[in-house]
Amino acid sequence: MSANGAAATPQELKERIEAGIPGATAEVTGDGHHFNAVVSAPAFAGLSRIAQHRLVYDVFGLEVGDRIHALSIQTKESTA
C-alpha cells in the first residue's frame, strides 16, 4: 500500500517527531491511519500556530495524507 511497507504506528511517529524537532516531546495516539499528536518543544517559542504545526508536518513530508492518512496536531511551547 505504501512505499514504506509497514503501517505507521504511534510509536514510530513519536520517535520521528522527537528526533526531527530539537528538544521535542510527543504523545501520539492513533490507529495506523488517523493519528493525534500532542507535541511540546522549545523550538515552538515565538512561532505562530501555523508555523508550529508546519514544523511537525515537515517531519513527515509527503507521507501526510498518504501513508499517514491524517495527523491531528496540538502544539505547546516548552522551556528548553
Add this chain to the structure above:
Amino acid sequence: MSDETMNPMREQIQAAIEENPVILFMKGTPDQPMCGFSARTVAILQSVGQPFAAVNILPHPAIRQELSAISNWPTIPQLFVDGEFVGGCDIVTEMYQSGELQQALGLDAGPTEPAPEPQPAEPAPLSIENRL
C-alpha cells in the same frame, strides 16, 4: 520554487482565495462533508454564523496539489480569511475555543463553548479518499 510559471489551476485557486473573504477548501460540501475534519470545520463556521465559500477538492485531485503548494500545508480542510491562510481543522478548533476565530472573522466572540460536534454523517456510500 523552481517552477515560476503559473498554471491555470493555481491561478484559479489564488483568485478564489482573493475574491472570497472567507473560503474553505474541504472534502465534500458543507451539506455533505466527506471527512470528519471537514465536517467539524464547517460546523464551527456555521455555529459562529459565518457565511463562507466552499470548494470541494475531491472531484479534482489537482486542486489539492496546487492548494497545498500555495498554502504550504499538507492537509484538508484549509480555511482562508481575507486572503490569508488561517489553518486546518485543529487550528480552527483551537481558535474557536479561545475566541480568536471569532475575532479574526470580525464577529462578536460570545462565551466559548466546546467545539460543536459535526452531525454524524451517514457512512459515505463511496469511500472517497484523496491519495494525492
